[in-house]
Amino acid sequence: MATAVVTAIGAAHEAAVAATIGRVTGVRLVRRCADVADLLAVCGAGRADVALVSADFADLDRGAIATLRGAGTGLVGVHGPSAVEEREVLRQWGVPTRLRTDATPAEFAAAVSVAADTGDNPAEQQLPAERREESDADPIGEELAAMTSGSSYLPHNPFLEPEREERSAAPVVVVWGPPGAPGRTVLAVNLAGEAARLGVSTVLVDADTHAASVAQHLALLDEAPGVAAATRLADSGHLDVRSLAASCPQVSPGLRVLTGLPRADRWPEIRDDSLTAVLEQCRTLARLVVVDVAAPLEEDEELSYDTAAPRRNAAALAALRAATTVIAVGAADPVGLQRLVRGLEDLRAVRPDPPLVVANKVRAAAVGTGPEQRVTDALQRFAGVAQSRTIPDDRPACDGALLAGRLLAEHAPGSPARKAITSLAADLTGVVATTRRGWFAARR
Numbered sequence: 001m002a003t004a005v006v007t008a009i010g011a012a013h014e015a016a017v018a019a020t021i022g023r024v025t026g027v028r029l030v031r032r033c034a035d036v037a038d039l040l041a042v043c044g045a046g047r048a049d050v051a052l053v054s055a056d057f058a059d060l061d062r063g064a065i066a067t068l069r070g071a072g073t074g075l076v077g078v079h080g081p082s083a084v085e086e087r088e089v090l091r092q093w094g095v096p097t098r099l100r101t102d103a104t105p106a107e108f109a110a111a112v113s114v115a116a117d118t119g120d121n122p123a124e125q126q127l128p129a130e131r132r133e134e135s136d137a138d139p140i141g142e143e144l145a146a147m148t149s150g151s152s153y154l155p156h157n158p159f160l161e162p163e164r165e166e167r168s169a170a171p172v173v174v175v176w177g178p179p180g181a182p183g184r185t186v187l188a189v190n191l192a193g194e195a196a197r198l199g200v201s202t203v204l205v206d207a208d209t210h211a212a213s214v215a216q217h218l219a220l221l222d223e224a225p226g227v228a229a230a231t232r233l234a235d236s237g238h239l240d241v242r243s244l245a246a247s248c249p250q251v252s253p254g255l256r257v258l259t260g261l262p263r264a265d266r267w268p269e270i271r272d273d274s275l276t277a278v279l280e281q282c283r284t285l286a287r288l289v290v291v292d293v294a295a296p297l298e299e300d301e302e303l304s305y306d307t308a309a310p311r312r313n314a315a316a317l318a319a320l321r322a323a324t325t326v327i328a329v330g331a332a333d334p335v336g337l338q339r340l341v342r343g344l345e346d347l348r349a350v351r352p353d354p355p356l357v358v359a360n361k362v363r364a365a366a367v368g369t370g371p372e373q374r375v376t377d378a379l380q381r382f383a384g385v386a387q388s389r390t391i392p393d394d395r396p397a398c399d400g401a402l403l404a405g406r407l408l409a410e411h412a413p414g415s416p417a418r419k420a421i422t423s424l425a426a427d428l429t430g431v432v433a434t435t436r437r438g439w440f441a442a443r444r
Contacts, residue, residue: 010056055089074115089237178343188292194425196254209267212260219405226258272318
């Protein structure tokens with residue numbers, strides 16, 4: 001049976017590619033799509049086995065590519081003989097097989113056969129050596145190269161997965177917590193800040209699509225949210241280390257921030273596949289990535305019959321699935337602990353491996369004398385958490401830091417809450433001390 005193929009190629013090369021496909025044995029060109037809607041409709045109806053796509057096809061983006069992949073359509077990317085940028089866009093979109101538009105019918109036949117066999121498998125495919133062209137790596141500036149040098153980013157870390165420790169990409173720490181303002185953003189902001197002060201370059205990403213507030217904690221303007229700019233670049237296939245660095249300014253030595261959405265109704269701008277691409281690029285920009293996400297974890301398909309529609313909780317779910325370490329933070333009071341215990345069950349459905357549990361705002365007034373031990377015992381008894389961390393309540397210091405738009409380390413360096421977060425940052429990064437003058441040493 002002939003393989004059904006559709007084309008979604010820019011006008012400059014569409015006719016030539018269609019003519020070549022017409023000479024390929026065992027391949028049937030069923031449609032030359034006029035636009036993305038036409039392409040998605042044909043593939044969604046199951047009328048095509050393989051789609052030939054080009055980066056210059058109008059309105060084609062990462063989201064459309066993900067939809068095609070989800071429909072089980074095989075993908076072959078085509079680009080002009082000297083179109084380096086188009087080839088790079090296809091690579092960033094994850095199109096596994098890429099050919100020049102002047103490839104021979106035999107080469108198109110081989111590429112279509114491979115794409116039809118693998119379907120939605122995004123793994124790179126081997127094409128004939130004389131036609132397979134990998135995009136040249138974009139040279140990174142001296143500053144960025146210095147940030148990403150070395151064969152291993154972090155020393156041994158008991159909280160990171162061993163198989164991920166050996167990778168060259170930076171770890172991703174996602175800070176999550178149940179509803180009720182347990183202090184997710186305060187912990188994420190100060191954890192990232194402390195890691196940077198320990199000499200570990202860090203990118204802080206505000207991926208909260210319900211109530212982003214990292215910008216307010218650091219007194220940053222949020223009219224042009226960095227996370228939206230980065231995901232747009234990822235959608236268009238133009239996200240690289242340089243463009244990402246331009247979207248996340250350095251707010252203090254070693255700390256870059258991708259600010260979140262200033263309005264909750266802009267959540268459709270942050271799609272899961274685009275955010276995943278942004279986080280992957282962040283891992284090459286810094287030695288640690290810290291992500292602040294929203295509390296809800298419901299799969300939006302449970303709330304809507306339109307599974308192709310944007311999903312509001314997709315950002316949190318994508319970040320959690322991309323994480324190397326998840327910090328589950330809850331407020332240390334009767335209500336907060338109950339929410340945390342129930343929230344850990346919801347989190348387990350997304351990530352089976354246990355998170356690092358942190359009890360925040362620990363105070364005797366809420367749980368009684370010996371609050372740290374009481375909270376630890378409660379988490380052990382009701383959630384089976386063998387090891388947890390506690391952060392003392394220091395409302396005056398946190399309020400003052402928020403009012404000033406500064407880190408706890410800058411506003412109240414002697415705060416007990418700050419010292420607990422610094423200890424956590426030291427354990428996560430494996431850095432036990434710093435020699436930088438004037439910076440707090442976690443351990444000596």
